[in-house]
Amino acid sequence: MTSSFETTNVVWRIDRSYAATAEKIANWLRQLMDLTQKSDKEVNKHFVTNLTMMLMGKFEKWYFTVSSLEYVASQSKFFPAYRELCDHLSAWIELEKYRRANQEITEMYCNHADFATLTPEAKEWVRNFYLRQSHHWKDNPEESVPSADMQSDRAARFKSLMRQYCVSAYEYLFSDEAKQEEDDGNPTDIWENFMRDLKYFPEGPIKNALRQLQKNRTSKKPKPLTLTKKHLS
Structure with a gap:
């Protein structure tokens, strides 16, 4: 079936050195047919040849794996049309990229x-x-x-x-x-939000103490905060 396949008829959208062989794609398609429903009248030499030609020029060889076969078959009750097949393969490769990235991250970090x-x-x-x-x-x-x-x-x-x-x-x-x-005693963003609202505190001992705390926090050698007569005045 594929021995007479002419690659000159392929519309190349990828680097040809990364393309799968016609035999590999045709075998992948036959396995997908076994896993989905398809009218016997529609499954013929021309059907497989034309679909192989289209896929060969669009998807690189690592798209046609057992993993992609399982994914496409799980998404399709009936054998998918060309457009649906392309959509399923594109979705699978994105999931595969994330899976590989997760694996690499686990190994690296x-x-x-x-x-x-x-x-x-x-x-x-x-x-x-x-x-x-x-x-x-x-x-x-x-x-x-x-x-x-x-x-x-x-x-x-x-x-x-x-x-x-x-x-x-x-x-x-x-x-x-x-x-x-931990050394500061509060997460930076919580502290900043709190001090931003300081202006809404009424003048008095508490606000004076908070001003001193803010001064201590920004100094090189923070001093412990204690309420004194100065704060209460």
Whole structure:
């Protein structure tokens, strides 16, 4: 069936050196036919040849695997039309990219003693941080790469949520910042919000004490805060 296949009829949209052979694609299609419903009258030499020709020029050889076959078959009760087949293969490769990125992240960043001591929840937070970072903080695979400002905002939001809901993961990833916040006694953003609202406090002993606390916090050698007659005056 494929021995007479003419690659000169292929419309190439990829580098030809990365293309799968006609035999490989045809075999992949036959397996998909076995896993889905298809009228016997529609399955013929021309059907397989034409579909193989179209796929050969559009998708690289690593698209036609057992994993992609299982994914496309799980999405299709009936053998998909060309457009549906392309959509399913495109969706599969995005999932595969995320899976491989997650695997690489685990191998690169997570195979050491400190990571092993984290809880499963904390490990998932760490993996997700590295995974989202590697994909430029996109909210989904279909989204285009966000602007630098948007990436920064999303990273900050994720970091804030991590600090709120999984302190151990936050301390693992940002140990220096976590230690500084611990020394200061309050997370920086909470402190800044609190001091921003200082102007709404009425004049009196409490506001005087808070002013002294703010002064101590910004000095090189913070002094312990105590209420004195000076504050109460």
